[in-house]
Amino acid sequence: MRIKSIHYFSGIVISVFVAFHLLNHASSVFGAEQHIAVMELFRVVYRNVFVETLLLAAVLVQIITGLWLFNKGRKWATTFFEKLQIWSGLYLAIFFVIHLSAVLGGRLVLHLDTNFYFGVAGLNTFPFNLFFIPYYGLAVLSFFGHIAAIHQRKMKPSVLGLSPTAQSKFMLGFGLLFTLFLFYGLTNHFQSVEIPAAYGVLVGK
DSSP states (O other): OHHHHHHHHHHHHHHHHHHHHHHHHHGGGGOHHHHHHHHHHHHHHHSSHHHHHHHHHHHHHHHHHHHHHHHHHTTTOOSHHHHHHHHHHHHHHHHHHHHHHHHHHHHHTSOOOOSHHHHHHHHTSTTTHHHHHHHHHHHHHHHHHHHHHHHHHHOOSOBTTBOHHHHHHHHHHHHHHHHHHHHHHHHHTGGGSOOOGGGGGGGTO
């Protein structure tokens, strides 16, 4: 129970950041400049030693406890939402390792600002997008799926006459639509945006 509680509270910390992060990405539908402007606004809150250390610690705890819970959970998971919770959690753990390594590498090794251009360079360049589209897409879907699965298990019936299962299915549907919305914003404006030469290193230029 202690490990579940630690995992739960570290997940809340991460979820708050992820919510703002996804909102930032959603602003890309208005163009690269708007995305960067929103990012700079949010960075006032999280781009400091204290908050970044808290986030990195929360992610590390989330990965370690998540892998432990996955190893235990896969033995008893039988329903759709039980399986969704453990497998989406596993994908998020893998994603955190890869994504944080890439972001920290971009900042500390390549000395790049990990902004809009850092994300869209690979997402809009063939053949790199063959990896990045499912990589990012599954991450967003796993985030919504993980929350939906927890909601289905913990929520008491009913809200607006909907059962917890129906509510969680609605969350999954919203997550899918939101993922498509994000990709529209992160790819639709690409042709009108000139990627700075410094980011060419990300796609072998």
